[in-house]
Amino acid sequence: MKPPSTTLTAQELEIMKVVWRLEKATVRAVYEVLLDRRKIAYTTVMTMMKILEQKKYLSKTQDEKAYVYTPSVPRNQVIRGMVREFVDRVFNGAAEPLVAHLVEDRKLSEKDLREITRMIRANSEGSKK
Amino acid sequence: MKPPSTTLTAQELEIMKVVWRLEKATVRAVYEVLLDRRKIAYTTVMTMMKILEQKKYLSKTQDEKAYVYTPSVPRNQVIRGMVREFVDRVFNGAAEPLVAHLVEDRKLSEKDLREITRMIRANSEGSKK
DNA sequence: TATTTCGTACTAACTTATTAGTATGAAGCC
DNA sequence: GGCTTCATACTAATAAGTTAGTACGAAATA
Numbered sequence: 059m060k061p062p063s064t065t066l067t068a069q070e071l072e073i074m075k076v077v078w079r080l081e082k083a084t085v086r087a088v089y090e091v092l093l094d095r096r097k098i099a100y101t102t103v104m105t106m107m108k109i110l111e112q113k114k115y116l117s118k119t120q121d122e123k124a125y126v127y128t129p130s131v132p133r134n135q136v137i138r139g140m141v142r143e144f145v146d147r148v149f150n151g152a153a154e155p156l157v158a159h160l161v162e163d164r165k166l167s168e169k170d171l172r173e174i175t176r177m178i179r180a181n182s183e184g185s186k187k
Numbered sequence: 188m189k190p191p192s193t194t195l196t197a198q199e200l201e202i203m204k205v206v207w208r209l210e211k212a213t214v215r216a217v218y219e220v221l222l223d224r225r226k227i228a229y230t231t232v233m234t235m236m237k238i239l240e241q242k243k244y245l246s247k248t249q250d251e252k253a254y255v256y257t258p259s260v261p262r263n264q265v266i267r268g269m270v271r272e273f274v275d276r277v278f279n280g281a282a283e284p285l286v287a288h289l290v291e292d293r294k295l296s297e298k299d300l301r302e303i304t305r306m307i308r309a310n311s312e313g314s315k316k
Numbered sequence: 317t318a319t320t321t322c323g324t325a326c327t328a329a330c331t332t333a334t335t336a337g338t339a340t341g342a343a344g345c346c
Numbered sequence: 347g348g349c350t351t352c353a354t355a356c357t358a359a360t361a362a363g364t365t366a367g368t369a370c371g372a373a374a375t376a
Binding site for chain 2: 071148154162164165174
């Protein structure tokens with residue numbers, strides 16, 4: 059009854075972040091990074107990475123000893139999907155109210171504004187053919 | 188093992204949106220709005236609203252016939268919490284990369300930029316005591 | 317060589333979320 | 347008064363997500 063989420067769950071994202079950063083990683087490598095933050099079992103990480111492989115977010119190749127996992131979807135693309143889903147779900151697709159909240163919450167400063175301005179200019183610049 | 192989410196789930200949010208809009212609503216009223224969009228049982232809506240009441244997002248008062256539910260947390264506050272959680276989870280708390288994605292995805296235009304500029308100005312204005 | 321280490325596959329337990337059926341009682345209608 | 351409508355409470359079933367244990371084989375090591 060519950061629809062399968064099209065985007066990454068919190069835990070899946072946590073693992074993907076590690077693999078994106080390392081570019082390629084064994085279960086053990088990811089496990090050790092996560093262990094620094096919280097108590098978690100090796101097999102838990104393994105299960106999660108297997109799921110991520112099934113979901114096509116990771117692909118694995120057999121190395122000497124263990125599988126080496128690499129991201130099969132680039133970070134930007136996945137994050138963009140998550141942002142889209144969030145904007146749709148919470149703000150019915152409108153980005154501006156989201157930014158309004160960021161401003162109110164003082165997560166965006168004048169300095170950020172200058173950066174954003176630059177980005178928008180560059181972006182609309184690049185679009186005129 | 189799975190931590191209870193501190194923010195609203197997709198379905199809970201959908202219901203809260205309706206109640207915020209109506210300001211106060213019976214199960215039936217919400218049910219009818221939702222039914223316009225998708226197939227759903229009356230009792231499903233009832234269950235969800237009861238859960239939202241337990242989670243303190245709604246409070247109910249007995250009317251003549253049925254319970255009347257009202258939001259116990261203002262819309263802005265709830266949405267702000269969701270934005271915070273999202274920014275923390277996906278961008279480790281940094282808002283600027285989120286905006287960068289919105290720009291790249293062309294969800295923000297020059298027109299939005301002017302609005303945002305105005306907002307930030309007004310916001311930083313209000314903060315200098 | 318015996319044992320410890322490491323890796324995988326398989327299985328399992330448990331939680332939350334989601335959806336809805338059934339029982340029951342009150343109110344309104346014919 | 348009997349039947350339909352509507353509301354609630356209780357219960358349940360299913361799916362997805364999360365976490366981790368066990369079995370077992372291979373490799374390293376003492």
